[in-house]
Amino acid sequence: MIKLNSKLPNVGTTIFTEMSALSNEYNALNLSQGFPNYEPDEKLRELVSFYINNGKNQYAPMSGVQALRESIAHKIKNIYNIPINPNSEITVTAGGTQAIFTSILAFVNKGDEVIVVEPAFDCYNPAIELVGGIIVPYEMKSPEFQIDWQELQKLISDKTRMLIINTPHNPSGSILKNEDFEKLEIIIKNKNIIVLSDEVYEHLIFDGEKHCSILKYPTLFKQSIAVFSFGKTFHCTGWKVGYAVMPSNLMEEFRKVHQFNVFSVNSFVQNALADYLKDSEHYNYLPNFYQQKRDLLSSYINKSRLKLIPSRGSYFVLCDYSAVSNLPDKDFSVWMTKEKKLASIPISVFYSSGKQEKLIRFCFAKTEDLLHQAGQIIEKL
Ligand SMILES: Cc1ncc(COP(=O)(O)O)c(C=O)c1O
CATH class of the missing domain: 3.40.640.10 (Type I PLP-dependent aspartate aminotransferase-like (Major domain))
Known part of the structure; x- marks a missing residue:
């Protein structure tokens, strides 16, 4: 068999691919990977x-x-x-x-x-x-x-x-x-x-x-x-x-x-x-377009046990879930996808130290309808 000397021995499939696949498998709402669920103009x-x-x-x-x-x-x-x-x-x-x-x-x-x-x-x-x-x-x-x-x-x-x-x-x-x-x-x-x-x-x-x-x-x-x-x-x-x-x-x-x-x-x-x-x-309409989406999802988070970290830009928002669970962030994201049918991204993967802060990321580049559905799950966490 051919002997490989990997140039990236520690790299596997990205968390974004992993969480989207898990979301599909469990038929969950996908607020994990950063892409819109609507079409370009x-x-x-x-x-x-x-x-x-x-x-x-x-x-x-x-x-x-x-x-x-x-x-x-x-x-x-x-x-x-x-x-x-x-x-x-x-x-x-x-x-x-x-x-x-x-x-x-x-x-x-x-x-x-x-x-x-x-x-x-x-x-x-x-x-x-x-x-x-x-x-x-x-x-x-x-x-x-x-x-x-x-x-x-x-x-x-x-x-x-x-x-x-x-x-x-x-x-x-x-x-x-x-x-x-x-x-x-x-x-x-x-x-x-x-x-x-x-x-x-x-x-x-x-x-x-x-x-x-x-x-x-x-x-x-x-x-x-x-x-x-x-x-x-x-x-x-x-x-x-x-x-x-x-x-x-x-x-x-x-x-x-x-x-x-x-x-x-x-x-x-x-x-x-x-x-x-x-x-x-x-492009000038985009701040307003995304601010409405941010505000919609944030309003549900604010009514829940998740703690919102307000988003000033991008199409992501972070939440602290420590009032809901003691699980490490990846386990929590997997649990929420499987059990609550809502996919997110754990934040520890964004640190080379793997720092654990009980934070997850939601992507709000989604239709209002999907954000409402996700919000209803978040409210009940
Ligand atoms: C911070 C950041 N930089 C770069 C990219 C990659 O952009 P593109 O999809 O155009 O390659 C992304 C995509 O998620 C991103 O979030």
Whole structure:
């Protein structure tokens, strides 16, 4: 038999796949994995269908369809008032995941340290391990899930090559504000550190807050990469299209890896997105749309024995279940899926230490009807 030397010996199926499978098996309501149970806008689907039937089926340019990169640059100007060069500072990727993976592959070398703000989305650490980088976790504290920059600064060494941040944050729903970026700018000034800013939930922000993108900080941006996802923005997570924005000197290196990783992303979806993105109404309604969903689910949680940790952004909300059970979080999520027919995600999996805090995550990118049904189960827990 062939002898394998696994590059990722500790990686199995992700918790998201696991909980969705369990949810299907037990016919539970699935508030675990982060995807909507509704369709993308019909207009967008028609555009995709138009382009697939009208000749956009061959390789797109390596960096992305020109019209889409121009629409993205226009959108960034429109929202953040920042000029971004569509030719040299934007690359279209196969979702946020590939943008993150390619960034780590391009910039982290063997032995380099990468500070990862945890709890963290699951694709960061395996990518760091694959390139022989060293993960240096910084744990945010529950229930605020804010970054204490003085504490984080203590983790910086002369081997630090990258810092990964995420705002709005999965899983906690916390957001980074202007003060955070000002402090970050001071901490990494004149240091050979790249900030990888995962902003896939940029439009999912509530209570009148405005998303603070790293793009807005010119000095910081010189050593930064921002990652976005059309899947999260336009309810089409299965299409896997996103983009990375960075200064041209970084982009040159990023594209060297991108070119031999995916080469280019499917052309008909890119052409459709290029048109669809031109109308700012297609994303400006999102904060309100998701805030209503957040409020609906939160109102049920507030009437239950679960303790709500309010979500400021993303489509996730955390709950403390310690008044309901003493089980470790994964056991509790499995129990709730099997016995109460409601699937969630345990939070310990987002920490490399496996920290146990009796917290679970619900995804509220669901129809009102499903949120009501889930809420009725939550109320009776
Ligand atoms: C924080 C975060 N980053 C990146 C991604 C990946 O985005 P995409 O589906 O576009 O690859 C996700 C998806 O759940 C996420 O939650």
